[in-house]
Amino acid sequence: MSSAGDGVSSAGDGVSSAGDGVSSAGHLLEVKTLGAGYGIVEVLFGVDLVVDPGEVVVVLGANGAGKTTTLRAISGMIAATGQVKFLGESVLGRRPDQLAKRGIAHVPQGRGTVTALTVEENLRIGAYVRSDDQIESDIQQWFEAFPRLGERKDQLAGSMSGGEQQMLAIARALMSRPKLLLLDEPSLGLAPLVTHEVFDRLREISASTGTAVLLVEQNANLALEFAARAYVLEAGRIVLSGNSADLQGDAAIQKAYLGV
Numbered sequence: 686m687s688s689a690g691d692g693v694s695s696a697g698d699g700v701s702s703a704g705d706g707v708s709s710a711g712h713l714l715e716v717k718t719l720g721a722g723y724g725i726v727e728v729l730f731g732v733d734l735v736v737d738p739g740e741v742v743v744v745l746g747a748n749g750a751g752k753t754t755t756l757r758a759i760s761g762m763i764a765a766t767g768q769v770k771f772l773g774e775s776v777l778g779r780r781p782d783q784l785a786k787r788g789i790a791h792v793p794q795g796r797g798t799v800t801a802l803t804v805e806e807n808l809r810i811g812a813y814v815r816s817d818d819q820i821e822s823d824i825q826q827w828f829e830a831f832p833r834l835g836e837r838k839d840q841l842a843g844s845m846s847g848g849e850q851q852m853l854a855i856a857r858a859l860m861s862r863p864k865l866l867l868l869d870e871p872s873l874g875l876a877p878l879v880t881h882e883v884f885d886r887l888r889e890i891s892a893s894t895g896t897a898v899l900l901v902e903q904n905a906n907l908a909l910e911f912a913a914r915a916y917v918l919e920a921g922r923i924v925l926s927g928n929s930a931d932l933q934g935d936a937a938i939q940k941a942y943l944g945v
Contacts, residue, residue, distance in 0.1 A: 713738045713897050714759070714865055718767040721758040728754045730921045731767070734899075736865065741891055741898045743908040743929070745942060746918035752901035753794055755918065756867045759899075760784055760791040771865070786814045788864035794873060796854040800843025804834050807842050807853055811860030820860070827856040830890060848879035852886065859890065866891075868900035872907065880904070884911050905942035909933050 712735045719732040728751045736742050746752045758765035761781045769777040776784060781791065790811075798807055808827060812820045828835030831852045837845060842853055851871060858866060871887070872880040884907060891898050902908040909915060909929040917925040917938065925932065932938050 711737060712770070713740070713772065714899065715770040716759065716768065719755070719758055719765055719769065720767050721754050721763055721765040723754075723763070728921050729758065729765075732918070732921070732923055734916050734923065734926075736897050736899050738864070739891070739895045739897055740914065741888075741912045742900075743912035743915045744899070744901045744918050745903075745905050745908060745915055745938075746901070747903070747941075750918045751921040752918055753869055754921075756791060756793075756869050756899070756901060760789055760867055762791070782814070785861055785863075788862075789867065790858035790861050790863035790865070791867040792854045792858045792869060792871070794869040796847075796850045798842040798850050798853050798857070801841065803839050803841055804845075804853055805838045807857050808834075808860050811857035814861050823860055823862070827859060830886060831856055846879075847874050848876070848883065851875060851879075851883055855883070855887065855890075859894075859896070863896060865897045865899065868898060868902075870902060871900060872902060872904045880907065887911070905938070 714736040716732060716734045720727065720729050722728040732751070732755055734742070734744070744752050744755060754763070757763045759769055761776070761779050761784050765777060767777070768775065771784070771787060771789060776787065779787075799810065802810070805824065808824050809820070812823070828838065833849050834853055834856060837849065842850060845853065855868070855871070871883055875883065887898065888911060890896065900908065900912070909932060912929050915927065915929050915932050916923050917932070925935070925938070933943070
C-alpha cells in the first residue's frame with residue numbers, strides 16, 4: 686500500500702497483499718479484497734485499504750462508485766466478503782453493535798439523529814456501549830467542542846439546522862470513545878461555511894483524541910486538505926491511492942474531481 690511520501694499509486698502497483706510485503710502489524714484497520722452489494726447487484730470488487738492509528742484517510746469517488754457501500758460493509762451494516770481486520774482481529778460478519786463495542790463508530794449519510802429526542806438525549810444514546818462513570822464529563826466535553834450543541838442541549842434534534850444535526854451526529858458517535866470514526870459524506874447538504882466549521886472541529890478532535898477517521902466525500906478539495914492519505918474509488922474498485930498532497934497534484938484527479 687502506498688504510504689505518505691510514496692506518491693500516487695495505481696491499483697496495479699500500489700496495493701500489496703500479505704504475501705508480498707505488507708504486514709497488518711501497526712494498522713488499525715486493514716481491508717482486503719472486500720466485496721459487497723445489494724441482492725444480486727454487486728457494488729464492490731476487491732477493495733483494499735488500510736487506516737493506521739490516529740490517521741485521517743478519505744475515499745473519493747463519484748456517485749455510485751461504492752463509497753457508502755464500503756463504509757457499510759466495514760461497519761457490519763451489510764454482508765460482505767473478503768477480509769476486514771480491526772486491531773489485528775478479523776471482524777467481518779460482526780454486528781454493528783459488536784463493532785461499536787470494539788471501537789468503530791459510524792456516522793451514516795443523512796446523519797441519523799433521533800429527531801424526537803433532545804440534543805443531550807442523543808448524546809446519551811451514543812454512550813450505550815459504555816458503563817463507566819465518565820459519561821457526564823464526556824457530554825460536557827462535546828458541548829465545549831461543539832458550542833452550538835451546548836447552547837441547544839434541551840432542543841429537539843429535529844428542529845435544528847442541517848449543520849447542527851451533523852455536529853450532533855458526530856458528537857454522538859464520539860460518545861462511544863471510538864478508535865475509528867467512519868464518516869459518510871459529512872458535507873452533504875451543508876453550506877460552505879458550515880462545512881468548513883464541521884471539518885475544522887473534526888480536525889481538532891482527531892488531533893486531540895487520537896481518533897482515526899475514515900471518511901467518504903465528494904468534496905475532493907476539502908477532503909484532500911483534511912486527510913493525510915486518500916483512495917480513489919471507481920465502479921467499486923480502488924484505482925488510485927497516495928498521500929493527499931500528491932493526489933491534489935495528479936492530473937487525472939484535478940480533471941475528474943478538482944475542476945482544474
